[in-house]
Amino acid sequence: MRERLKASPNPILVKYITGPALIRDADRNFKNMMSVNLAHALMLDKQGIIPSEHVKKLLSAILDLKDKGAGALPMSAEYEDFYYNIEQYLIKTIGMETAGKLHTARSRNDLWVTVFRMAVRDAVLKLIPLLLTLRRTLLDMANKHADTILTGYTHMQPAQPITLGYYLSAVAEALERDFTRIIEAYSRLNQCAMGACAFAGTGFDIDRAYVAELLGFDCPIENNMDSIAGRDYQLEILADLAIMGSTINRFTHDIYYWGTNEFGYLEVDNTLASSSSIMPQKKNPITLEFVKSKTSHLLAAFMDAATVLKGIPFGHCKDMIETLKPFWMAADEAEVILIMLNATISTLRIKKDGMKDRADSNYCTATELSDELVKTEGISFRIAYQIVGSIVGDCVDAGLTCKDITAEMLDKAGLIFAGRKFNWPQEKVARALDSAYSVAGKECCGAPGPNSLSAMLGHLEGHLEEDEKTLEKLLAQQQKAEEKLAKEIKKVL
Amino acid sequence: MRERLKASPNPILVKYITGPALIRDADRNFKNMMSVNLAHALMLDKQGIIPSEHVKKLLSAILDLKDKGAGALPMSAEYEDFYYNIEQYLIKTIGMETAGKLHTARSRNDLWVTVFRMAVRDAVLKLIPLLLTLRRTLLDMANKHADTILTGYTHMQPAQPITLGYYLSAVAEALERDFTRIIEAYSRLNQCAMGACAFAGTGFDIDRAYVAELLGFDCPIENNMDSIAGRDYQLEILADLAIMGSTINRFTHDIYYWGTNEFGYLEVDNTLASSSSIMPQKKNPITLEFVKSKTSHLLAAFMDAATVLKGIPFGHCKDMIETLKPFWMAADEAEVILIMLNATISTLRIKKDGMKDRADSNYCTATELSDELVKTEGISFRIAYQIVGSIVGDCVDAGLTCKDITAEMLDKAGLIFAGRKFNWPQEKVARALDSAYSVAGKECCGAPGPNSLSAMLGHLEGHLEEDEKTLEKLLAQQQKAEEKLAKEIKKVL
């Protein structure tokens, strides 16, 4: 292949670039490369581009190699890349006359782009079920903890009471969007480059749609140059993973802090914690730490791939392959993140009592007291707010908790801000300040009240089931393509 | 509002945070904030949450303020934020009893999230037409230059002949995907947070769907906590802009290099070039340089916003507002990029002759010669490749160009690699090496041949027209919402 160059690859090129690439390809890309070769040979046959007897020999030889595995290849860096090693193997096995015909009407460019799209597809099809599992876990927990009272925070300061189920359903809803983004990206990923050749197409009468179907793609990417040049499909998946990572990081951040000694809302399972080598009392929730920090890698991967492309023209250059380096890293990390988070979440020990106790004493029901004044005394919200705000200010200064607020305090502040007393019985004050009462009254689209939450959990369940079906469809498409490829081969042989 | 704190904001807070925020909000968010106030007041009326006479006074006062503009506001940083300044204005104008009622069943949290979503929507609706215009320009040029011969490059080295129209249609196809991504993100952006209140909903019987419709949203975001916490809609748009920036950068990179003295394929318009203060001969294509470098800002904006969220729990914190800083930057830069690129591209002077001359002499037709050997001599592709490769190697060493290849050279190499001569007339060799002949033969789905290209341009035109209609629909939705808001106000007043 180096007739023009008349020189073997430099040892440095072999050591740092082509050598490692061969190992990586044998590991990641052998199977898909075999499928593409088979599909291409079938198409050359179907279109009568090369004689059938050659096609038969090619198919048999490729199937045989597929059985033997990548180990059968010469794997010489002299042959520049993995594909050339396969071609050399075929030349040695069935002769140049036949083997030399396989590369008709294609190029390494469309071949590799197709193989890479298949590998990226494999990676995405591995992540999708993990994301569905995490959503399932969250929904199960949300249902179980639909009425487990929890302080809702803003600015990490107690704000209003909610339930743990309500909180978890918010995260589940956000992860729905993360899922949808990946599915939408999938439709742009799952398109086939075969037939684009180097980037300028071919004069042979090929059938691109046939090859695309045999390889489980939705369709060919029409413009041949765009087929070869486009890497936005990788950027998009990486961006989607980075955004999913953001959702996961924020959620994990909460769980991590709720697990501190000071919050004391929950505890991770002992099997997922680490000890200290010198501090005998330690129980460290390291899986949560890893989940949080590994989301950084997802963001960095997007940024890395985008920066690689920053220096590359709209056309093929060898360094486009460098976008895959961060891609594999991100795919692997996303897998660890999803598995580790799911394992940690699904085995959490939730300390319901601690959650409720705190919600009842940390003033997070103060808004409810204001709302109650608005509803039953007809004063404007801002005035009610001022009344309660001044009471809370005084109580905090006096070292009291929310439970110490009295009807007298309400009257005293009422006189100042509203010009009158309210004469509430103390039970009414206490009820307004009870966290469970507050939550129970929040009935409105998407609110934490029991009916609203129940409806919302129903919707989330519906969407999850739809999304599970989507995954099934995607897997069925691959299954069908594999079967058709096998059937077509059988027809020819 | 600071009854609990009993202290005015610190001058440092005013100088560096609240002060600048007031100016920014008066500039960017006044109009949308007024709309949200009107819609919320209408909903409170419709649901009977506050008495109609108060609603009437509120609507009149808000409409009046809207007419006067943000200049009428006290704009005191003492009042913490822009919303509080509006509330104070209303209190002064129509009294606490009425004005204090407006903030019933909502919070600054859902208010600001909604206003920010409207502002982001405004920004996106400003960018979409610019992207459509660029695609239109590319299609026009592609049609005009459907048969303008151009060297296609890989590794920035001459590879195979294509046409300029074919190249431009590849870019147009890539920008289609960039467009689709933004449209898909729009559906997740265009959802309303109103009614989520602080994040825990409300006990008042509100109608979230009604407010959403009046404000031009598709629907409310169901989970109230997710409504407040979610910022993935910004990350997604930023990612989409960064990816679009990658497409644009790679395209611009080509145009920039084709405009060098050495390539000499095109020239930017003199009005878009700059001179030098000391080098009298200079003509610098600075708009292309700005387009290229400004795409970096789009990438950085995504990364910035994602890193801001890295430190924030799944819930409201004040610093979530810092994601908007890179967002506005990116929206402004994307606008400049699209406008400047379109202006530059649409006034390019294309030097057709230079393009054709180079394609005929730089060996980019060597593959065609190989293909011709395969097609007419029945030898395998790999052997044909070796024949032509060795001829090119020898010619380059001898300082010859592609035009110097002779039928004798072919026979000589044929004997070595295929064991025979081909006896072609010289015209056949010359024809195979003619760039126009090569392009003309590339007829296949998505290839540069005239029929294939024409079909492809038809598809691109079809998609562009559909996408133009999508924009119309989005604008119509906003128009309709504004009309309905006005009508509902009229009904109440």
Place this chain on the structure above:
Amino acid sequence: MRERLKASPNPILVKYITGPALIRDADRNFKNMMSVNLAHALMLDKQGIIPSEHVKKLLSAILDLKDKGAGALPMSAEYEDFYYNIEQYLIKTIGMETAGKLHTARSRNDLWVTVFRMAVRDAVLKLIPLLLTLRRTLLDMANKHADTILTGYTHMQPAQPITLGYYLSAVAEALERDFTRIIEAYSRLNQCAMGACAFAGTGFDIDRAYVAELLGFDCPIENNMDSIAGRDYQLEILADLAIMGSTINRFTHDIYYWGTNEFGYLEVDNTLASSSSIMPQKKNPITLEFVKSKTSHLLAAFMDAATVLKGIPFGHCKDMIETLKPFWMAADEAEVILIMLNATISTLRIKKDGMKDRADSNYCTATELSDELVKTEGISFRIAYQIVGSIVGDCVDAGLTCKDITAEMLDKAGLIFAGRKFNWPQEKVARALDSAYSVAGKECCGAPGPNSLSAMLGHLEGHLEEDEKTLEKLLAQQQKAEEKLAKEIKKVL
């Protein structure tokens, strides 16, 4: 200046690029641009490159313009950039024959690079004192709280007792390195490009060292092309700010969480907190939130500038100016970060009792108990660790705190792991578990014990005083340069 182009700048260029640049330059770069013009004119005079009578007129006209301010300039975007506007002003004022001579032996390239380096220097000289102030505040607090007991955390779980002063001295030590990095970068920043002209130098017999000195630079950047092309000085400052931001973010993160209701270790001043519009009890520590999130902008700025340069050759292109966009953003944000953090930290209310109480009950002294066993019973550390670890495990399961550990428990575990009892009096157990006792015994280089901490605070004070002197030297250099420039002008006029 556009004789070669024969066309005015396009309105799009004016609106989006040159127009905004003029406004920015008038604001940021006028003063420095005037200084460079004066210094260059003086050098042309000193070297006899242009006649003295022209130099005198030039100096007078520039001084006059400097007094009038940028408002006196025509500020027409027709003249391409800010410098050309100045040149046009001078031409109109003192005639082409004289004004046209100012630009001898220089170019806009070396002029702007020099002006930008001065502006970056101004920004750095503004940040350095703020960083010194923050270090001073930390040292003051560390001295004040040298013996304020605090739980030290790893994995956010109680680990070992320390003191607040010890913790703050750690942060102060880290900020020392952040400071040193900036100072080292300063030496690479503070070099002068004047005389490099477009990038290829000049044939005129100029004196680059003289101009450099008049403008407060340490020396010229030798290679003229490197003078023009180099932007690593900006990247380096940006990297240093990003790393400083990382230190600050991690520190602020701790303060933020220690201020939650659950930790309760400290409270920010009410003047620096915000309220809620509906939750009357709220006190939100928003300055800490802004500090944390704004550090993201510093990181993004570095990444942005580096990505801009990713697409630029080693030479001058117009888009190199785009690195300054993130630079100014970062400089402004760093200023806000340093000021706001210092204001927040220096007014914190520290709750000493809460800190001590928690440290005595959260098992963070368990390691001390192990160490005590090693020291007084001669058993190996690992065995002592096992004894205490099993006691803590049992206590936690039984809902006990650290204070409940008894001498009997020790004997029971001793029998199991060490094969014997220890027969300690209960006071010895209690003392080993007392946080203050633990801290008092940590005497070793850099440890929290009183003597070690005192020594360390002495070192930090010493370094801070040295660094304050460094700042004085940098400022004195600028002062001296300004005086020399004024003196030299006086000599000529």
Place this chain on the structure above:
Amino acid sequence: MRERLKASPNPILVKYITGPALIRDADRNFKNMMSVNLAHALMLDKQGIIPSEHVKKLLSAILDLKDKGAGALPMSAEYEDFYYNIEQYLIKTIGMETAGKLHTARSRNDLWVTVFRMAVRDAVLKLIPLLLTLRRTLLDMANKHADTILTGYTHMQPAQPITLGYYLSAVAEALERDFTRIIEAYSRLNQCAMGACAFAGTGFDIDRAYVAELLGFDCPIENNMDSIAGRDYQLEILADLAIMGSTINRFTHDIYYWGTNEFGYLEVDNTLASSSSIMPQKKNPITLEFVKSKTSHLLAAFMDAATVLKGIPFGHCKDMIETLKPFWMAADEAEVILIMLNATISTLRIKKDGMKDRADSNYCTATELSDELVKTEGISFRIAYQIVGSIVGDCVDAGLTCKDITAEMLDKAGLIFAGRKFNWPQEKVARALDSAYSVAGKECCGAPGPNSLSAMLGHLEGHLEEDEKTLEKLLAQQQKAEEKLAKEIKKVL
């Protein structure tokens, strides 16, 4: 070690975290870990903290293990990490009583921080010589091509003539700064954490300086908490590599474009080029492409590590280890970049004639003609500029090159702009437009004229030699530490 947790690590933790960590540590950290153990044991002996007979057994066992290699370890993920596996090995070999004493007065925290600093130091000491080699190659080439005429570009358009040697010396000067930054960072990296224990120091009377010296560090990091928490040393090295990557990318970008068919200034060696599988004429300069794109990974690594730290408090968390993931990636990529660039540059074929021809015809000498008018006719620079600018504009329109400019044209434009003719002989015009003449006249500090360039190359050589000595010193320090460690062991045994 998990007495407190009473549970083995979860299989998921083992599979995704601890398992892979063991493999990595055995590979990267075994040798350094052994050195730290030896140094720590020696210190415990010297300070009399544990009895000498135990120290002897420990030293022998560790030396024995060091000889056997990491393969001798149990490598069980049950034991949480690599260190615990070593401890378990020692316990099995020499018994708990002795082995359990090794971990006295230290923790895994200071141990791992120290081991990681040693590993980072190893990586930096591997990169420094590669960077020195690249600088050496550039200087050699610069000396060889001191007078090889080259067009200097701005905006990628011909600007002024320079020489290739001058260009290369600019790059060498920039790389000097990249080198200095790394050396400065080295002083902050090469500090020892041993003795900091978990982060709160120890009550044992240890000697931190002794351990630091034995391990080749300059000194201990004083504050114990800062010792454990600080990761800025990694960020700084990563930032320095990213900035070096920026310099390298910009340089490589130029070389890449100069190697296009259209520029034709140079050609990479055939052994470093790749072919195409279908285009027989191709020669692709892929090493340059890899160098360019791999610099993106350096930038991403910095950003990744900084983002990991974004979510981590100022203290130890397990996920701090995740900054090392991008660090190793960057160290490996930087190695490939430096080696591959050096190999490519040092074997470039420079096409001197093509460079000179183009410089003489592309108007890059127009400035020289203006300067000549200023020098010999006494007109102002701006008028000279107008004269030449209008001539060039007319010539370009007429399709002429620079060589076609005549004395008549000069007179014609002179009359218009300066009101007079110059009556130059044509030779004077031609000489002013000769690229070699232009370069020869540029004699000034840092300019391309032969004397200036020669002086500059002398300076660069001087700096390079100093920097080579710095490397020798750093290596000598390591050598000395190893020898002292061996000697101290011998003394005890």
